[in-house]
Amino acid sequence: MTVGTDPRSGTLTDAELQNLHRWWQAANYLSVGQIYLMDNPLLREPLRPEHIKPRLLGHWGTTPGLTFVYAHLNRAIMRRDLEMMYVTGPGHGGPGMVAASWLEGSYGEIYPDVGQDLPGLRRLFTQFSFPGGIPSHAAPETPGSINEGGELGYSLAHAYGAAFDNPGLTVACVIGDGEAETGPLATAWHSTKFVDPARDGAVLPILHLNGFKIAGPTVLARIPEEELRSLLRGYGHEPWFVSGRDPVAMHHAFAGALDACLDDIAAIQDRARGRGTMERPRWPMIVLRTPKGWTGPATLHGRRVEGSWRAHQVPLPAPREDPDQLRLLDAWLRGYDPAALFQPDGAPIREIRELHPAGTRRMSASPHANGGLLLRALRLPDFRDYAVGVDRPGGTKASATGVLGEFLRDVLRANEAEGTFRLFSPDENNSNRLGAVLEATGRAWIAEARPDDDAALVPDGRLMEMLSEHTCQGWLEGYLLTGRHGLFSCYEAFVHIVDSMFNQHAKWLKVSRELTWRRPIASLNYLLTSHVWQQDHNGFSHQDPGFIDHVMNKKAEVVRVYLPPDANTLLSIADHCLRSRDYVNVIVAGKQPEAQYLDVESAATHCIKGIGIWDWASNDEDGDVDAVLGCAGDVPTKEVLAAVSLLRTRLPELRLRVVNVVDLMRLQDERQHPHGLPDADFDSLFTTDRPVIFAYHGYPWLIHRLTYRRANHENFHVRGYNEEGTTTTPFDMCVLNGIDRFHLAMDVIDRVPRLGPTAAYARQEFQDALIRHRRYVTTRGEDLPEVRDWSWPSWSRTA
Structure with a gap:
């Protein structure tokens, strides 16, 4: 009108x-x-x-x-x-x-x-x-x-x-x-x-x-x-x-x-x-x-x-x-x-x-525009109640995000009356295995609803799904900035759509933290899944772990990146992130059923440390270590463990140490990031003179960037995603990018001088396995049985 x-x-x-x-x-x-x-x-x-x-x-x-x-x-x-x-x-x-x-x-x-x-x-x-x-x-x-x-x-x-x-x-x-x-x-x-x-x-x-x-x-x-x-x-x-x-x-x-x-x-x-x-x-x-x-x-x-x-x-x-x-x-x-x-x-x-x-009715004095004034802590159930039972490392399989979905379902229930928590996703909630949340809420929707719709479409739904990463991110930012809590789940490759929005929010947080009158707000939490290493149905277009690199460019006091290796560590990290304030938390976790390694108490301890030796996977108790195998991410962790089991079976005299990283910022030194490890702690994990073969979820140069000041940086040999991919099996993706167990095992052999010719036969076996894999995957369309059915051997000590 x-x-x-x-x-x-x-x-x-x-x-x-x-x-x-x-x-x-x-x-x-x-x-x-x-x-x-x-x-x-x-x-x-x-x-x-x-x-x-x-x-x-x-x-x-x-x-x-x-x-x-x-x-x-x-x-x-x-x-x-x-x-x-x-x-x-x-x-x-x-x-x-x-x-x-x-x-x-x-x-x-x-x-x-x-x-x-x-x-x-x-x-x-x-x-x-x-x-x-x-x-x-x-x-x-x-x-x-x-x-x-x-x-x-x-x-x-x-x-x-x-x-x-x-x-x-x-x-x-x-x-x-x-x-x-x-x-x-x-x-x-x-x-x-x-x-x-x-x-x-x-x-x-x-x-x-x-x-x-x-x-x-x-x-x-x-x-x-x-x-x-x-x-x-x-x-x-x-x-x-x-x-x-x-x-x-x-x-x-x-x-x-x-x-x-x-x-x-x-x-x-x-x-x-x-x-x-x-x-x-x-x-x-x-x-x-x-x-x-x-x-x-x-x-x-x-x-x-x-x-x-x-x-x-x-x-x-x-x-x-x-x-x-x-x-x-x-x-x-x-x-x-x-x-x-x-x-x-x-x-x-x-x-x-x-x-x-007068007062707070003034738009320039609205407490909604200084949301920390209105922020109330979430009511969070004990994440331990959702834990996957782990009798021995690798003895149980579960979908990490599927388990998290059950926890988030009850977070929604616990905070329903207060109206302080919502989930945001660009039409990917179920694909990301978070479907359990629909037991607690419907999808927010006030347009036409039909009887055969996938789930309840209701005006007061707490799950916000719209096929626009921009809008989901903007909704969540507005929700957080006015004093509430939320989580944004997204396909890892397509979270890049909001790179610039993340930039602006991170800059806002950086400046806000310097203003005493702006009160802390709930952190912006990303759950990135359907990740680079498991894109069986989608392929090269869906393979990009680079959002982590983008996030790492922001001020250290604002950003956090977590790579939980299994469901129980994901539960602990999610609980921590939902309690945090004034951060951007990036959590990367797979959705497919995978081996579970840590019982819930061990997982909680590991997450508090952010990095640690997995003694049950290592055999260097006497301190005479030949090589350190580092890993960050669920699939890289699996491949490192598989490489260790191959090496310990074939070359039992080899002394190996496995270091898992769940908080990526621990790799930096304490002068660069609040979570950074002091040099003495870092050296005690990775040594000052032994080869470190590191399998990383994303682009390998980020690990070099984080560790370049460390005493042993020249001995760091990082394998990660190298822009090689297609619509293929999960293990073939690892082989294409060289982070698979066989390449990792050969890398260890090549970098431990004392092995010399004694390891030649083992190295040849691993090369032969890669040839056998190539023939099998291109003729059968699935991974080798020994790869599909592999689990951490029962002779290992438990976590």
Whole structure:
């Protein structure tokens, strides 16, 4: 609906109109001041070049639209006593968010040196995009923000993640028209099919069309209104269109549209909550069309600025050097009439100070935007109750993720009433063997459901599945940032789709940890399965363990990577990760039934250490070790153990040590990572002079990168994934990449000088086995019986 035909338009009183406009003018003045000024904050003297920052950084074009919306939301919050958050997709409009929080007083409460006085105002301007100051985006330093916006596309998914299980919360989400062209944003519109009006809060999308990106027009601003209306209705929305440039008309029109939308949201929730009516509603939204750089300079050197791409960043790029630009900047700033907006001491006038709600009703002070304030510990059952019985190493088989699914099922049950835990997966929950969770919940779904669907599709389901890794990640981030817990399970190869989203979240955590006022939030937990070594049905396209390498580039205090070798270690690691705060935890575990090695208490001890000698697989008790076999990952661990059994059977005089790594960061030294081992501990495991043959789950060079400072690094010989793969058997994948038991065994023989010619026959047997394997797998289509049926020999000591 286009506002202007609705009787609710034009309902602002003269006083409301005047106060809204004053607040908006003040916010715009503060925003321009942040971009340009480092002195003379209230223009009490003529503007001179030395008052201007030497480096002009920031984004003006989107900012006046963001402040306009913010002013109107404040009015609605006060009138309706709403609990509301503000998510800004164009987060590079950071000066507007900072200006709003300063006007509300929350900025000065957090940063006392930026209070509502003249020194605070000067500091507010100087610090913006300035060395030692604050970023130009709505970063963690910005009160009320959970969406940095430096990389576009995530706002709407974040908004819905915030609304899940928050029935009293309304999330206003401004979506930039440039942002609306991104893939993550396009899929996030479908969140309307997953939000439950009875149990969840509401999201009010505000699509802000100002027409231009950095240098070109935007798609949605250049299509007919009816086409855009049809698109948005197809996503499940009822759009209200507000367009114009005249401030008075726009204030009236937007107020009417906002009131109508909030009335519709209340009616939808009332039907679902009070009357038990459950249908998929058509949620309201607003399409706001304003000039880019609204209220800024109209032209510069005869070229249009306001309403063009030239307003995107700094409309007047050189006022220190160009007298014409200096005059234009002075006129622009004085056009807001700062003397009428601010008191002589620098504080906003009373009418502006009062145009916001009190306390935590202020959007810049919402506890939902500082989710650690609301975070409650999960109720977790004892993971030991789900343990796989292990009488002897390798004597039992189980699916590690299948076992974890039973644990997660009961985590869901234990936290159902509080609504603090959800699972997120791009249509892979069952494929990843987590199907047991469906005994505790259904899949969240408010679209059409049919009797023959795989499992219960219910509005209040705790399992969030949508075939968009972007949307699942965005939902989870919004859920975590507002004080809840979750886990994201994904095929290992395709988690790369969210590489950039992980980047942004890791950066957010890194900065947040340095801000005492931002409280710790629950960790972002990834479970990566259907991994590189077991892709029987998919092949080369599904084989990529490189997400670990990507994660390792982030700050050590933020990231953790775990490679549990069996089900009981996976249970212990999962329990630890769900209890942790302010990390990104990456857990890589296979889903296929595999041998189990450690009973649950041994597994818990091993996980606490993160790395250790498996004495039951080693025979170097006298300390005279010939070679160390290291392993990290479930399949590499199996192949190392198989190699050890071959060597100990064929060459019993060989003294071997098996070191298993479950916490990958233990390989770094303590100066590089908090989990890193001191050199003395590392040397006691791997020695300082003996060959180390290391079988690793991922790309082998990562192990070299983690251990390059160690005394024995030159003796590390790492085997891992080398981009060799196809649709083949699990063991053939190992052979193709050289991490199989036969290659590992030959590697040991080649690197233990004392064996000499005595091992020639054993080495030839292993070579022959590889030839036999090749013939067998290419003619029978399955692995050799001695490979398929292998288990750790019973002559070994138990764990």
